[in-house]
Structures are given as C-alpha cells and as structure tokens.
Amino acid sequence: PSDEGSMWFRLNRAQNYNDYLEAIKGFSCPGQNMLFASKTGDIAIWQQARFPARWNGQGLYVMPGEDSSYMWKEFIPQEQNPHVLNPASGFIQSANQRPVDSTYPYFIPGNYIAARGVTIASRLQQLQHAGPSEMMRLQLDYYSSTASMILPFMISNTDVGALGATEREFLDELRRWDFMTTPDSRSTTLYQAWLDSLESRIWMDEFSQLTGPVALPEEQTLVEALLRDSAFRFVDDVRTEQKETVQQQVTAAFRQMASAFSGSDEVPPWAKFKNVSIMHLTGQLEPFSRRGLYAGGWGNTPNAIKVTHGPSWRMIVHLNGTTEAYGVYPGGQSGNPGSPFYDNGIDMWLAGRYYVLWMMKPGEATDKRIRGTITFKKA
Numbered sequence: 001p002s003d004e005g006s007m008w009f010r011l012n013r014a015q016n017y018n019d020y021l022e023a024i025k026g027f028s029c030p031g032q033n034m035l036f037a038s039k040t041g042d043i044a045i046w047q048q049a050r051f052p053a054r055w056n057g058q059g060l061y062v063m064p065g066e067d068s069s070y071m072w073k074e075f076i077p078q079e080q081n082p083h084v085l086n087p088a089s090g091f092i093q094s095a096n097q098r099p100v101d102s103t104y105p106y107f108i109p110g111n112y113i114a115a116r117g118v119t120i121a122s123r124l125q126q127l128q129h130a131g132p133s134e135m136m137r138l139q140l141d142y143y144s145s146t147a148s149m150i151l152p153f154m155i156s157n158t159d160v161g162a163l164g165a166t167e168r169e170f171l172d173e174l175r176r177w178d179f180m181t182t183p184d185s186r187s188t189t190l191y192q193a194w195l196d197s198l199e200s201r202i203w204m205d206e207f208s209q210l211t212g213p214v215a216l217p218e219e220q221t222l223v224e225a226l227l228r229d230s231a232f233r234f235v236d237d238v239r240t241e242q243k244e245t246v247q248q249q250v251t252a253a254f255r256q257m258a259s260a261f262s263g264s265d266e267v268p269p270w271a272k273f274k275n276v277s278i279m280h281l282t283g284q285l286e287p288f289s290r291r292g293l294y295a296g297g298w299g300n301t302p303n304a305i306k307v308t309h310g311p312s313w314r315m316i317v318h319l320n321g322t323t324e325a326y327g328v329y330p331g332g333q334s335g336n337p338g339s340p341f342y343d344n345g346i347d348m349w350l351a352g353r354y355y356v357l358w359m360m361k362p363g364e365a366t367d368k369r370i371r372g373t374i375t376f377k378k379a
Helices: 004-011 017-024 115-126 132-139 145-156 165-175 186-207 219-228 246-262 270-274 346-350
Strands: 032-037 043-048 083-085 276-278 290-293 314-318 324-328
Touching: 004 017, 017 032, 017 043, 115 132, 115 145, 132 314, 132 324, 145 165, 145 186, 145 219, 165 186, 165 246, 186 219, 186 246, 186 270, 290 346
Parallel strands: none
Antiparallel strands: 032 043, 043 083, 276 290, 314 324
C-alpha cells in the first residue's frame, strides 16, 4: 500500500530537505523520481518507491508462479534507494537514464535510454547562473546525442564507390548535419530512415523466423553494439551463404534509404516524415485528436517528441525571492471536447512558449484573476 495523501500533506508543509525526505517515505508505488530544491541552495533527487531486492536477473522473464523460490523475499531499505544530495556538479538531471552505476549493490531491471541525459548533462555543464530562459531552451533542445555517436560510424563504413550521384548528394548532406532534429530538417529524415533500414537488416534475418508480433531491440542497443564491436555477430545475414560485413550492411541500408526518396520531388522535412499526433486518450476517437503537428525532436533528444508520445508537461520554477514559475501542456484544462479550451494549449506547446503560473499568496484571495470560488461546508 502507498499513502499518497499523507505524502502530499507533508510535502505541502515541508520547510527543508529533512521534511521532504520524511514526506516521500510514505510513497510506495509506482516508482517516481522525486526532486528537491530549496532557496538555500540544496538540491536532491530520490528514486522513490518500495522496491523489491531482486536477485540478479529476477523479473526479466516470466517466472513460475507456483514456485515460491521465485517470490520477492525482501525490499531495498529506504535509505539505500538511488539518490543524490548536493552533487559536486552543481546540478541534478534525470531523463530516463539508469539511475545508478555498476557499483550499486541491488539489481535494477528496466529499459533505460542514455542519450537524453548525455545531452542535458552536457548543456548544464556549460551553463553559468542559468535562469528561466536558459531552462526553456534546454527543455526545447532538439540535439541528438545518439546521432552524433552513430552517424560518423555509419558514414565511415559506407562504400562511397558503390553510390550513384544522388546518393552521394544525400551522403554529403548528412556530413554537414549538426545533429539538430528540427521540424524542417531534411537531414534528420535521411538519417533516421537510414538507421531504420540498418536496424531491419541487422535484426530481421533472425527475427523473421519467429511467428507472432516481433519487438526489435531498442535503437540504443544496436548503436552501442556497433560502436563497441564492428564484428558484431548479428551483422551477418544468416539467410545467405556469405558472411556480410558492417560496410556491406551499412551501404545496403543507405542505398535502401536513398531509393525511397530518389523517386520523389524532395526529401520530406522531419516533421512531415514523422507526422506527430496528439491522440484522444482512447486512441480511437479521431475527431477529438490533433494530427500532422509540425514538431521536431525524437525519443533520444531532450525535447522527446515522438509520433504519439512526448514531454506533455513542461514546467520551470525559479526559486528567487518571489518564486517565478512557468508551465505549459498540450491540451485544455477541462478534457471536455465540447469546451472551447479543449485543445487551446497545443499551439503554445508546439511553439515552445510558456504560461506564467500564478503562485497564489494568502493575501490574494480577492485577486481579480480569480474566476470563481468553491466553498465546502461540513455535513
């Protein structure tokens, strides 16, 4: 059981780090990254939940439920949950990367993506005395660390002599790319289509032997494998007698990508190729959704806008004397499709703009910004 009510009651009255730490102990499930910052300069993050102390590999695969030896035996002590207080770097950042390194004594399963955290850490290391405007630019950042790591490898393993004139133009365009996945970027479209083709060539010879739905390994898995070992054994196509090399597969994937665009008038900009949609929560009610949004980014950029998923809530709080706060999310407040405010936040969110959030003070109970009041009476 988890006691969120008590946690929020305590957090809303917390005065310092110790109060915050006591408050979050009441939260058990599901695991959350809970950040702390104070006007005195303290910063912290705890990965908070009641986590089972798993043996190595436990839970990665379906386990026999009738065998009690597979059951959870104990839980990670609260004080050993992943956390950090006032790190030497001067900042804390979390963007779906693994929360601990290999020295952590407990097994933590899960699917983690490192690229966003790499970019964010790099940006924060370069900032001095950052304010809200710098944080807004960081939240909207389209830089792909994944592309910066794997694209030079792909280019160096391309057999240029096997390419035609149009294909060489595409390759030159990719050489000039700054790894920014902006909405109007043709290079992002070329790169992602190339990487998608390479993924298919690497994995599908093995996976095509399976029946039923197939989930390929994550993009990051392939990137790390190729950079670590150019003789990665899955490069070979098991359906052929010859043993394919990285250069052969990379070049074939490039030509496959190029052929998809060579017959058209132009390479579509990334936003059009990606075709972002914000769907109604059912995923089915088309008239209540917004299709074809002009947005950049990808799952491995700080501004992680994918096809139907993305960073819905953006918030920045400046802990100065008055406490400035800004926020935006892509939707209306009511969730009522008959309301004129149903999707009025989407355009603000797409444009990378923010609303000023009102940090209401006790003396502002009669402020003209108040639209109405609700009074509760005891029964």
